[in-house]
Each structure stands twice: as structure tokens, then as C-alpha cells.
Amino acid sequence: MNSILLEAEELDDAGRASLRDHRAQHIREVLRVGSGRQLRVGVIDGPMGIGVVESMDTECVVLRCELEDKTPPRPRVDLLLALPRPKVLKRMWAPLASIGVGRILLTNAWKVERNYFDTHVLRSEFYRAALIEGLEQARDTRLPIVSIHKQLKVLLEDELDFLVGDVKRLVADPAASDRVRDVVEVGCEKRALVAIGPEGGWIDDELQLLSRHGFARVGLGPRILRTEAATITTLGLLHDRLWI
Amino acid sequence: MNSILLEAEELDDAGRASLRDHRAQHIREVLRVGSGRQLRVGVIDGPMGIGVVESMDTECVVLRCELEDKTPPRPRVDLLLALPRPKVLKRMWAPLASIGVGRILLTNAWKVERNYFDTHVLRSEFYRAALIEGLEQARDTRLPIVSIHKQLKVLLEDELDFLVGDVKRLVADPAASDRVRDVVEVGCEKRALVAIGPEGGWIDDELQLLSRHGFARVGLGPRILRTEAATITTLGLLHDRLWI
Numbered sequence: 100m101n102s103i104l105l106e107a108e109e110l111d112d113a114g115r116a117s118l119r120d121h122r123a124q125h126i127r128e129v130l131r132v133g134s135g136r137q138l139r140v141g142v143i144d145g146p147m148g149i150g151v152v153e154s155m156d157t158e159c160v161v162l163r164c165e166l167e168d169k170t171p172p173r174p175r176v177d178l179l180l181a182l183p184r185p186k187v188l189k190r191m192w193a194p195l196a197s198i199g200v201g202r203i204l205l206t207n208a209w210k211v212e213r214n215y216f217d218t219h220v221l222r223s224e225f226y227r228a229a230l231i232e233g234l235e236q237a238r239d240t241r242l243p244i245v246s247i248h249k250q251l252k253v254l255l256e257d258e259l260d261f262l263v264g265d266v267k268r269l270v271a272d273p274a275a276s277d278r279v280r281d282v283v284e285v286g287c288e289k290r291a292l293v294a295i296g297p298e299g300g301w302i303d304d305e306l307q308l309l310s311r312h313g314f315a316r317v318g319l320g321p322r323i324l325r326t327e328a329a330t331i332t333t334l335g336l337l338h339d340r341l342w343i
Numbered sequence: 344m345n346s347i348l349l350e351a352e353e354l355d356d357a358g359r360a361s362l363r364d365h366r367a368q369h370i371r372e373v374l375r376v377g378s379g380r381q382l383r384v385g386v387i388d389g390p391m392g393i394g395v396v397e398s399m400d401t402e403c404v405v406l407r408c409e410l411e412d413k414t415p416p417r418p419r420v421d422l423l424l425a426l427p428r429p430k431v432l433k434r435m436w437a438p439l440a441s442i443g444v445g446r447i448l449l450t451n452a453w454k455v456e457r458n459y460f461d462t463h464v465l466r467s468e469f470y471r472a473a474l475i476e477g478l479e480q481a482r483d484t485r486l487p488i489v490s491i492h493k494q495l496k497v498l499l500e501d502e503l504d505f506l507v508g509d510v511k512r513l514v515a516d517p518a519a520s521d522r523v524r525d526v527v528e529v530g531c532e533k534r535a536l537v538a539i540g541p542e543g544g545w546i547d548d549e550l551q552l553l554s555r556h557g558f559a560r561v562g563l564g565p566r567i568l569r570t571e572a573a574t575i576t577t578l579g580l581l582h583d584r585l586w587i
Contacts, residue, residue, distance in 0.1 A: 236568070
């Protein structure tokens, strides 16, 4: 944890929050700070700031927080991800939030098994905690917006323009000769959305559908990467292009 | 598994290998192929090729392999990594091999705990299997060369020139204003070596020592990433620059 995130409703009018959960434990046992010490804090989907440890005992840590005026901007990269196996998705939430994604659109695809949609890993009470952990690592407050789409076609045809608007759209395709750097210029002012397929890849019909909806195909090199590594690498490349 | 790797000594003079372990099981139960089917195979640190399933039963799968003339080149990126916690390192072996590293130099650093060096995760019989799994994913055969260095200073002063020679040297430093793209031109013909610090970061003396030994400092953006994500992202950026 490089910062401690609070829910807005945990703060009273004087900016005080009383922590009793794993965050209090982290302050006591990992950071091992005493009263008077300053910690980086943030309000989920609100500003970052400084929290001073006002008091602490074995039960409770009280922080008095001075928050900045502005909420950090939402990361400028969004992810459209064919639903991976629950075991893989479970590991991905925190790294995705720490690398920085504005939105995570999880979709069905031909090679996604239907029962993947039944997992508890897709329940917000599960993934929200993992996303917050990633934000605390990265010192961000903007919780990625997660949505689940059971039909790729409906998502692309009816929902996507509304959800993400006018963004650079890319799809990772091992057969593509263009790369991220050929498609997104350094300092590009638009947001970017990248689509990553299922473990067996997109089928041709899906790639064509994505093309018709403005997704430029980009390759990641000759090596075949697992979903996790492919996603992290692609998001890293995109952030590098957008970050001035 | 996108390919099946064999040890050179598993092949007889006619290019036949008899598999009885998890690879045989994978061919039977995951790939579910029968006699006559072709699979991608490779020899560890040797050529890739095609293996035809010559016979199979519940015990054994016999492949007859036609190998290419050439061994694939070693990945052009090397990694100098301050030894992470065993739990983290354990998860990193396979992704590192699949993303592609020529060498993995594991080093001590001020903020590395000494007892990390005692882990079984550092024994070659453990990590070799994980590295092979990553190569099978990526369809490569070149096993990363792993070495363990208990003194960063000795490594940099006495060993590094001999181990990696004349390469682009970079060190990830959150305070750096340059980025990978400022330091490594597209199509750079040299190999590259990137140093990634421990969880608490390099101390100033270490950064200065690295600078004196030719490591250019590069930042990865404003977000603080965990070792795994920082390493994968940096290797991805480097491969993108070197890959023509």
C-alpha cells in the first residue's frame, strides 16, 4: 500500500476517519507509525490528500485528512477484455487497477466458456476490494468502471459508442503487422480502448466485426503471451504513447 | 502450451521421443489429438520443429520430430532484478520466459531481505520447469540464463561486462524524467539490459553506482507498480523498441 483509500462516507465534517479494518492493521503493523505521522490518503473516486494519525490503539486508527481540491483524472486507457478463466481474472483485478484503466468492459466471445460468467470473481463485492488494492498500490483514487456484456455484437453495435465515445480503438491480433506505435502517436489526445481476445483468440468473424467498429489491429511481436501478460504489456505500451 | 519442448537427449537418432510425463498427458487430454497429427515441438536451446504423433496409449506418446536447421536467436533483452520476495519470484518465472529474456541476473540490494536467498524458488530444479512452461507458451526454445549475485557492487564492477558485454543499460527509477523511448531508439541493434529494483526501491548509492556503470535512468510514468507489473511493462517497452 502506497496510499490508504477511504470511502467518502467514512469522513466526518472535520475530515476525520476511524479505521478498524485491514487498513488500521496495515498502519499499525506494516507502516508502524505513531500519532502525528502523515500518510498518503485518498477518497475513492475523489481527491488524494494527507492523513495525520490523530490517535491509535489496538482497535482503531483515527486519521485527520487534508484533501486536495481536485480529483485525479480517470486513466485515459480503457480495456475491452474477453472474459478470461475465473482463476486468471482473479489475479488480474489489482494489476489492472494499478497500471491504470478507466473502464473494464468484460465480454463474451466465441471461445469464452459460458460458465465463466457464473464466477464469484465477477461479483462487485469481490472485485471492488481487489481494484482498491491496485489503486492503493498506484496512488490513484479512480475506481475502474466495470461492466459485463454477454453479447459482443450487442456491445459493439448498440452500447460501445455510448459507453466510451470517440476514442482510439485497437484490437490485439497476433497476425497484425502494425504495432501500437504505428497506430497511436506519442501524446495522442484521445482516450484509447484496447480489445484483448480470449485464450484461443478472436475468431475471424469477431475480428471483422471489431474492424467494422473502428478497431485497428495491432500485433505484440512474434511471441504468444498469456492473457495477463498480453494485457499488461498492451496497457503499458498504450500508457507510454498517451503519457506526455 | 503452444509448443512442446524436449530435452536434446530425449531424441533418438531417428528424431523420435517417447513422452510419459505431463507432456504426454497434455497431448492426450488437452490437445486430444490422435496418431498422425502434427504438433509444434522444440528442443531446449535448440531448433523448433514439427512432431508427428507416431503412436500413443495411456502410458506413452511417441513423437517423430522434424527439426528446423536453426536455433532461434536468444531474446535481445536481459534483466537485472533485485531479488523479490519468494512468493513474487515464483509467479514471475513463467511470464519472464514467455515475454522473452536472454539472461536473468538476480541480485542483492540494500532493501532485499537476506533470507530471500534461501528459498527453494531459487533452485534450478524449481525454476527450470517454470521457465520451460513460459517458453512453451511463447513458442521459443531459448532458456533464459539465470545467475544469482549476492553483492550488487561486485556484480557491477567485476562481472557484468563479462556477462552481458556492450549492451544498452537502463535502470527503472520512478524519479527519472526520461522514458524507455528517449533512451532506446526504434530498431536499436544492441542488446538491452534493464535493472529493476527491490520493492522499496534502489537507495541513492545504488542508483549512483548503476549510473557509473552506464545505466540510464528511465521512468515508467506517475503510477507506482509492483515488481511484477513494472518488470513486465518495462520488458514489453524494450521489446517494442528493439523489434523491427
